Amino acid sequence: MLTPARRTFLEHLFPGEAASFDEAVRYVHGSDASRLHGMPMGVVRPERLEQVVELLAWAQAERVPLIPRGRATGAAGAVVPTAGGLVVSTAGLRRIVSIDADDFTATVEPGVVTGELQKACAAQRRFYPPDPGSVNISTIGGNIATCAGGMRAVKYGVTREWVLGLTAVLPGGEVVRTGGRCHKDVAGLDLTRLFVGSEGTLGFITEAILKLAPLPEASASLMAGFSDMEALMAAARAVFAAGLLPSAMEFFDAPTLRAVGLTAPSVPWPEGTAAALLFRLDGSRAAVSAELAALASHLQAATFIESAADATAEEALWELRRLVSPALHKLGPDKHRDDVAVPRGAIARAVAAFHAIGERRGVIVVCFGHLGDGNIHTDVMFDAADPRQKSAADLAKDDILRTVLELGGTLTGEHGVGLAKLPYLSLQIGEAERALMLRVKAAFDPHGIMNPQKAYA
């Protein structure tokens, strides 16, 4: 509850527009890309570590829930304030503190948009590889909170691999600094990676030290079509067997191709193409050119191959990938999106099973995404205005998640559990493991004020 005393405290700590209790402002800070909603008591926007320290001391004493929030691009509802409390925006903490080209590190505040950091690094011929689909609208803080993955994970790994150190404030106001600027460091328990993927449940991150790589000299892309998923999987196996490690390896199933075909001005695939792969290679110029030829030689079953060795041509292929999400609305006004992952060898079985679920339930199930990691985005398309379709879609989503777990998969490859997946979590994570997670959380947040009712709560 927002008592007058609490409001006075917060307005004093966050002067002017840095605190808001306006109903409209609270309302828009009550949701994210999941479209789930909860109403916070207020929204505050710290700009300095000292404010965060004072806020977390107060919030623990007052038992006020805090919900750290980046740009709210998450699809799992992790920033939805279901338990009320205060939304703590990172929008005022958006400085790139430093990019050190010799150390191959960047020090940033959590509100920095990932794509902006990538551009600033590229200007110094450095490379921050994590590349979620939301790269131009999501923040480093949000990426760390969810251990964001993305396109390039097949070669470069996920956000976890690129975080070297953190400054975080714990409930009560204690500041902890984990890791540092060294690329290798094994002193003490790995608190840094414990924060990565913790969905705001342990503390409030105020600064991150990120690892950078040399900027690859060149890249090239290639799209290839197949008559079915089996032919696609055989090609993918041949590529890996040849020792090639693309930086991205995305796939499109037949409904995805259909939707994109209805949206794009033109598409490169011929009739009879029921699945497609989109690769990116990067490295030195000579290596990329050699690997592009090697890659094509393993795709002899393709219905078409289009390769792109300059930026404009590459961009045209990747524009097709970015079109997927908006294009899917051609197949239905509403969707249930999941980002399940399965062991890499189970992808073909998983996609076949998801399609069969769609047929059985009478809804369209679309699969696309990060084939190289087994991370499949499944969209169940339906019209929520039709109660029969809505119910069929709900059942299909349920079937999909159960199938994933039967295949040894996970409910979430990169979006997080948040609020949306929490009801399913006990199907994947056992009681002993969940109890252990809660004991670990208590070591950081003994009174449970950090993003309660989320992730593993």
Added chain:
Amino acid sequence: MLTPARRTFLEHLFPGEAASFDEAVRYVHGSDASRLHGMPMGVVRPERLEQVVELLAWAQAERVPLIPRGRATGAAGAVVPTAGGLVVSTAGLRRIVSIDADDFTATVEPGVVTGELQKACAAQRRFYPPDPGSVNISTIGGNIATCAGGMRAVKYGVTREWVLGLTAVLPGGEVVRTGGRCHKDVAGLDLTRLFVGSEGTLGFITEAILKLAPLPEASASLMAGFSDMEALMAAARAVFAAGLLPSAMEFFDAPTLRAVGLTAPSVPWPEGTAAALLFRLDGSRAAVSAELAALASHLQAATFIESAADATAEEALWELRRLVSPALHKLGPDKHRDDVAVPRGAIARAVAAFHAIGERRGVIVVCFGHLGDGNIHTDVMFDAADPRQKSAADLAKDDILRTVLELGGTLTGEHGVGLAKLPYLSLQIGEAERALMLRVKAAFDPHGIMNPQKAYA
């Protein structure tokens, strides 16, 4: 204390040679490569999960310290039973349970020797990249416990990046299963990576699911000499600036070259070479050949370049690297070895400072190792029989560690804190962070029986 009742329990749980209380056996299980020593009450060797469960239930009830032990190749004393207790060897848990070429995973018990796993993977054209110097004598369990790094970390990262899931038994006998076979998985807190690098302080790992990569089709190596460290660092910067990412990038300083020169039948470097770099490239055949040429073009200041594009020639260059440790004894019968790391941009300053410390203290300080990660192995060479040298070496070690921290470095890049670095840990890790680590440990091990007095205790 080994009471008769305890001994009876253990002999019953570990029949025959799987338990030993013999003084000689206990003595040899009291030390590791650090040459520190403590005497355990006994040594047991479980072969099945059920034995581990029963052991950990008993040990917690009896408050008996347990010291998990692989092949004891660690240099930090992490397996030295300073608090007495029972050494729990992984030598009976050495099955490669499965290598799944389609999933790109291997499931292994902790006692598997890492090099043996690598060979088994290579037979299926799969690749387990972590590559500590001890690869042919150390185990996966030990590598996980220390988050082992090694030569290939500059391109492939460290052990942490290659562990997907774990089965571990907690004190009290509870079995927890973390992660799984998916390459991407963000469901719940990241308990998997919390175990990685925890030095046996959280629980006993009985099985690990590891991530594999496609086996690179080809590799090549190149050694280049320089007149001083500054010229070497300039070349290293030029390589990274060109967007090249070698899989290994090792350096040798002048004393290292001198020691190897006194040991090897022949060496490739000419007079006037005071520092050298050894690179390995891997990838597709065409890419490696192109990158080898590109690499050489950035090394024009070299006193010599020797490149090796076939396995025999590569082996000859890497044999020089492996000779370093044995060769150093030409410079003194005893050594203090550290595996410090500094931010990558501080390497030249660090090496110059370490050499200056050696001159000031009147001992030889040798630097070599993983330049690409800033992970420098420093050996202070001395004769322990000479009390003046011993004292000078102790002071030099101390100076080195303090210099590292002044440069923003870490006391340990890959060996761990163990026992040897524990007295220095408070120079690097603050009270708040250490207290947090202890609270996290208590979530796993409330009575402190797992490898007490180690790592961050």
